[in-house]
Amino acid sequence: MKRILTYGTFDLLHYGHIRLLKRAKELGDYLIVALSTDEFNKLKNKKAYHNYETRKKMLEAIRYVDLVIPEENWNQKINDVKEYHVDIVVMGSDWEGNEKFEILKPYCEVVYLKRTEGISTTKIKKELGLQNPINGVDQIPEVK
Numbered sequence: 625m626k627r628i629l630t631y632g633t634f635d636l637l638h639y640g641h642i643r644l645l646k647r648a649k650e651l652g653d654y655l656i657v658a659l660s661t662d663e664f665n666k667l668k669n670k671k672a673y674h675n676y677e678t679r680k681k682m683l684e685a686i687r688y689v690d691l692v693i694p695e696e697n698w699n700q701k702i703n704d705v706k707e708y709h710v711d712i713v714v715m716g717s718d719w720e721g722n723e724k725f726e727i728l729k730p731y732c733e734v735v736y737l738k739r740t741e742g743i744s745t746t747k748i749k750k751e752l753g754l755q756n757p758i759n760g761v762d763q764i765p766e767v768k
């Protein structure tokens with residue numbers, strides 16, 4: 625039983641997240657997602673649209689996800705790997721080479737999967753936000 629662990633906020637769930645989770649699961653048999661709590665998101669300077677409980681429920685509904693645990697701080701990863709007997713930690717390539725994950729290499733395999741281009745929670749928020757009409761005028765940026 626190969627056990628996989630990944631971390632993230634997973635706000636406004638989109639196909640970039642789903643593709644990451646699908647490919648992570650394909651590397652083993654059991655996928656654990658350590659989901660950033662609302663308090664930890666503050667440390668990450670992220671304000672999630674959905675709160676932790678909602679983001680947790682959405683992740684639990686995904687066929688690739690077997691368990692969701694809270695990510696409460698930057699320093700829990702080594703303990704998570706030991707406590708959950710993790711074989712591989714998987715992250716998107718935007719984290720490639722980051723010390724927060726490189727330090728896990730003595731304890732488990734660390735795999736970075738190519739980030740899905742063209743989609744992000746920030747992009748969704750920005751574009752939806754711009755579509756709120758101001759004085760009745762849609763603020764959609766003209767296509768250059």
Ligand code: C2G
Pocket residue numbers: 631632633634635640641644660695714715716717718719737738739740741742743744745
């Ligand atoms: N992701 C991706 N493609 C995208 C967007 C995100 O592959 N277009 C991946 C990210 O690389 C990450 C995961 O999906 O592995 C979750 O993305 P976020 O919720 O943005 O995670 P992040 O805020 O980077 O949290 O301790 C680590 C942090 O908690 C990671």
